[in-house]
Amino acid sequence: MKKILLVDDEDSIHLLYREELEEEGYEVHSALSGEEALAQLKIIAPDLVILDINMPGINGIDALRQIKEINPALPVILSSAYQEFKQDLATWASDEYIVKSSNLDELKAAVKKHLA
Amino acid sequence: MKAGGGFCPLCPGNENTTPPEVLSYSSNDGHQANRPGWDLRVVPNKYPALVIEGSLNKEGDGLYDRMNGIGAHEVIIETPDHHETFTSLPPERMIKVFLAYRDRLLDLAQDPRFRYVMVFKNFGAAAGASLEHSHSQLIALPILPRMISSEIEGSLSYYKYKERCIFCDIIRQEINQDQRVVAQNDLFVAIVPYAPRSPFEMWILPKRHASSYLAMDNDHFKALTTIFSECMRRLNTCIPNVPYNFVLHGAPLRSQPLDHYHWHFEIMPKLTMIAGFEWGSGFYINPIAPEEAAQFLKEAAI
Numbered sequence: 445m446k447k448i449l450l451v452d453d454e455d456s457i458h459l460l461y462r463e464e465l466e467e468e469g470y471e472v473h474s475a476l477s478g479e480e481a482l483a484q485l486k487i488i489a490p491d492l493v494i495l496d497i498n499m500p501g502i503n504g505i506d507a508l509r510q511i512k513e514i515n516p517a518l519p520v521i522l523s524s525a526y527q528e529f530k531q532d533l534a535t536w537a538s539d540e541y542i543v544k545s546s547n548l549d550e551l552k553a554a555v556k557k558h559l560a
Numbered sequence: 561m562k563a564g565g566g567f568c569p570l571c572p573g574n575e576n577t578t579p580p581e582v583l584s585y586s587s588n589d590g591h592q593a594n595r596p597g598w599d600l601r602v603v604p605n606k607y608p609a610l611v612i613e614g615s616l617n618k619e620g621d622g623l624y625d626r627m628n629g630i631g632a633h634e635v636i637i638e639t640p641d642h643h644e645t646f647t648s649l650p651p652e653r654m655i656k657v658f659l660a661y662r663d664r665l666l667d668l669a670q671d672p673r674f675r676y677v678m679v680f681k682n683f684g685a686a687a688g689a690s691l692e693h694s695h696s697q698l699i700a701l702p703i704l705p706r707m708i709s710s711e712i713e714g715s716l717s718y719y720k721y722k723e724r725c726i727f728c729d730i731i732r733q734e735i736n737q738d739q740r741v742v743a744q745n746d747l748f749v750a751i752v753p754y755a756p757r758s759p760f761e762m763w764i765l766p767k768r769h770a771s772s773y774l775a776m777d778n779d780h781f782k783a784l785t786t787i788f789s790e791c792m793r794r795l796n797t798c799i800p801n802v803p804y805n806f807v808l809h810g811a812p813l814r815s816q817p818l819d820h821y822h823w824h825f826e827i828m829p830k831l832t833m834i835a836g837f838e839w840g841s842g843f844y845i846n847p848i849a850p851e852e853a854a855q856f857l858k859e860a861a862i
Contacts, residue, residue, distance in 0.1 A: 509566030516567065516574075530607035532690035533635065536569035536577055541607050 446559050447471045449490035451481040451507065452523070453499040457544075461494070464548050465555065478502030482510055490518070492559055494551070495538070497524040505534045512537045519558035523551065569606075570693040572596035572640045578603040582634065583663055585656050598640060600656045602664060605633035609699070616673060616702050630673055632700035636660050642693050646683065647792040649694075655785040657696065661808065662781075664698060665774055669813040674700040676708060676812050684803025687830040704812055711809060712821050719820030727822030728769050730754075740854045743790050747783035750791045752850040752857070758832055759848040760798065760857065762791055764825040771811040771818035788825070790862065795829060797860035803830040 448470045450461055455476075462472045473488050475481040479501050481493065493511060497504035508520055522529070522538040535541055540554045569577040575594045584593060584601035591597040604612075610631030618627040638646055638657050646657070661679050668677050681696035682688040689695075704712075718726040734740055734751045742750040742762055750764045764787060766780065776784070795802060810823035838844055 506566070509568075512567035531609070533569065533605075533695070534691050536606045537567050537574075 445469065445471045446491040447473060447488060448555065449473050449475060449481060449484060449488055449493045451475045451478065451493060451499075451504070452496040453477060454496075457496070460546075461548065461551075464552065468552060468555070470555070470559075478504060478507030478510075481507055482514075485511065485514060492555060493518060493520045494523050494555070495520055497522060497529050497535075498526065505529065505532055508537050509534060521551070521554050521558065568642055568691065568693050570635075570637045570691060570695060571642050572598070575601075577606075578635075579606055582667070583660060585660070596640070599653060600636065600638055600660055602634050602636050602660055605635055605697075608633040610701075627702060630702050632668055632671075632674065632698075634664060634698050636664075636696045636698070638694045638696065644694060646681065646694050646696075647789075647796050649789070651782075651785050651789060654789055655781055658781055658784055658788075661696075661698070662774060662776070665813070668698075668700045669774075671700070673702050674813055676701045676704050678705060679808035681804075681806050683805070684801070684830065687803035687805045689803070708809060708812070712811075712818070715820045715822070725769055725820055725822050727765060727824065731765055731767060739851045742794065742854050742857045743787055745783050745787055747780055748787045750787055752854040754850060756846055756850050756853070757844040758828050758830070759846055760795060760802075760829045760831070760853045761850075762795070762827040762857070764788060764791065764827070765822060766824075769819075769822055771815070771821040771823060773808060773810040773823045775817070775823075791827065791857070793862040794857045794860040795827070797862055798856050799829065799831070804828060805830065 448465055450458060450472055452458060453476055458474050465472050473484065473490065475484050478499055495504045495508060504522060508522065511518060511520055519539045521540045521542060522535055523542050523544055525544045527543055529535055530541055539558050542551050542554055568574065573596055580594055581601045581603050584598045586598045588597045610629045610633055612632050614628055614630055616627045616630050636657060639649060639653065665677050668674055677698050677700045679696065679698045715726050731749055735749060740752045740754065742752060744750065748764055748766055750762050753761060753763050804827060806825055806827040808825055811818050811821055
């Protein structure tokens with residue numbers, strides 16, 4: 445079963461995403477911050493990371509760069525409520541940038557694509 | 561390739577994280593596209609603000625006008641060295657940046673949907689640069705930016721009155737007065753403008769009238785590189801690692817040579833904040849007189 449590490453500081457995102465992704469057959473692990481995600485990376489060894497950007501502490505873009513430093517081949521999907529972070533060229537290190545929506549079809553399609 | 565602040569998508573070895581390049585220069589004969597070994601490469605923005613596919617679909621919406629967000633957004637990766645700044649580029653590599661602007665302008669001009677290409681550079685977080693790796697950008701637009709149309713209309717108004725290009729007149733006066741000239745060579749002059757918006761703002765203008773950047777020949781590219789490098793090094797000596805923006809202003813794509821308009825670069829150090837007064841009024845508060853700024857820059861040891 446493929447493992448997804450979901451990184452977001454909002455509990456509601458974890459509740460919504462976990463249920464939908466587990467229905468798709470994925471094993472979902474949660475991290476509430478960039479620091480926690482980096483700590484869990486080696487323990488869980490996920491197959492894919494879904495990463496929020498606007499978080500206290502290490503923001504998602506800094507976390508992204510550190511994740512790719514550790515494992516360049518690990519797919520990382522940036523998931524943000526804001527389009528504006530697309531102007532940050534550091535987001536290019538990600539494999540996809542999804543703007544958050546209550547409809548997770550785009551996110552699920554991206555997950556499926558990068559875990560294929 | 562490891563970068564100072566973690567993974568850098570613009571560094572050599574990470575070409576697979578960028579869209580395929582649209583242009584690259586290499587000193588190596590056997591260099592393959594989208595592989596390390598480049599001296600400069602240009603790639604489309606991975607997450608562009610405008611999309612290149614589709615049509616404009618211009619339509620009216622009451623008294624408003626709307627169209628699709630069609631355009632091109634590209635990133636010019638100026639050096640393979642993550643830590644090398646534009647200012648420190650040796651002339652033989654800085655000239656490649658200016659040539660890349662030309663080559664992309666020529667290519668994008670072939671698309672009839674685009675009316676203007678805005679070439680710009682952000683350096684330093686305060687100036688909007690999100691990544692340390694030295695780069696500039698260009699955005700091809702289906703409409704003329706207001707600032708450009710304002711410059712063109714204003715210069716046309718002056719031309720109708722005086723039958724002379726206002727920029728040519730500025731160049732003549734500034735060289736004669738020599739109060740705000742920072743540097744010059746046979747083909748270019750760099751000045752602090754009479755009413756600068758920011759301290760140490762500089763304009764670089766060709767001495768010979770031309771409305772389009774694309775009018776330059778090889779001698780002009782060499783002379784532009786020389787003066788641009790000198791100006792950036794002078795600025796960096798005065799204020800080390802100052803954040804800045806620069807923009808290229810020129811005639812719209814595919815336009816005939818314009819007698820009234822004159823292409824130029826504008827370099828804006830980011831030393832002051834644009835706050836409510838500046839934004840609301842369009843006025844700028846500059847604590848340093850342009851003559852003093854020019855003097856500081858001219859006297860900087862480089």
